[in-house]
Amino acid sequence: MPSLPRHRGRLAAGVALLLVGLVLLGYVGWQLVGTNWVSRRAHASGVEALHEQWERGRDHADVDDRRVTAVVRVPRLGDDEVPLVEGSSPEALAAGFGHVTGTAAPGAAGNVVVSGHRVTHGEPLRDMPDLEAGDRVVIETRTATHTYVLDTAGDELSVPFTADWVLGSRPRNPDGGVEPPADAGPRLLTLVTCAELFHTDQRLVAFGHLVSSTPAPS
Numbered sequence: 001m002p003s004l005p006r007h008r009g010r011l012a013a014g015v016a017l018l019l020v021g022l023v024l025l026g027y028v029g030w031q032l033v034g035t036n037w038v039s040r041r042a043h044a045s046g047v048e049a050l051h052e053q054w055e056r057g058r059d060h061a062d063v064d065d066r067r068v069t070a071v072v073r074v075p076r077l078g079d080d081e082v083p084l085v086e087g088s089s090p091e092a093l094a095a096g097f098g099h100v101t102g103t104a105a106p107g108a109a110g111n112v113v114v115s116g117h118r119v120t121h122g123e124p125l126r127d128m129p130d131l132e133a134g135d136r137v138v139i140e141t142r143t144a145t146h147t148y149v150l151d152t153a154g155d156e157l158s159v160p161f162t163a164d165w166v167l168g169s170r171p172r173n174p175d176g177g178v179e180p181p182a183d184a185g186p187r188l189l190t191l192v193t194c195a196e197l198f199h200t201d202q203r204l205v206a207f208g209h210l211v212s213s214t215p216a217p218s
Contacts, residue, residue, distance in 0.1 A: 070099075
């Protein structure tokens, strides 16, 4: 029979392991459920705030120190309207799609780069691999609705997170692989998200081009 101090030590160790397990389970539950609940409320608030500012003739809304400039819809992925937030910080991506700093504005010449989560924080690009060439990405601003069509599928290109060539105004693949087609025109779109549902240093990338810009009703 084990001595009483040793028995108590084993009991304490077991309790500690149980507590650690509960904490980890709670953390995973928060990441998979809690952050999505919070972010989807933030998405709805961002879209609502932006529409209010548009009615006042302003191009953007400032929501919790984040600048919201547009509303993004990806019909293949559902009917959700997701705010486009300036920047790609964790805070920006928790509030909607991130418009990568230094890339073109929606509808403008150049490459508008839009990033988003695949899992947690609203996961607007969870089903990125389901996207196909020919799918639409609609970006609505105060002055116009810009419709882009994808030239590449959502799972056609995976690159390291350090592959900054995909952010260029005219992306050119240094390996000679997937890139925007030569006839895509001067107004491009790039979607970027994690290649796996959980932590990964790889990114899925899809390229598209602008097919129409419809002015907003006056």
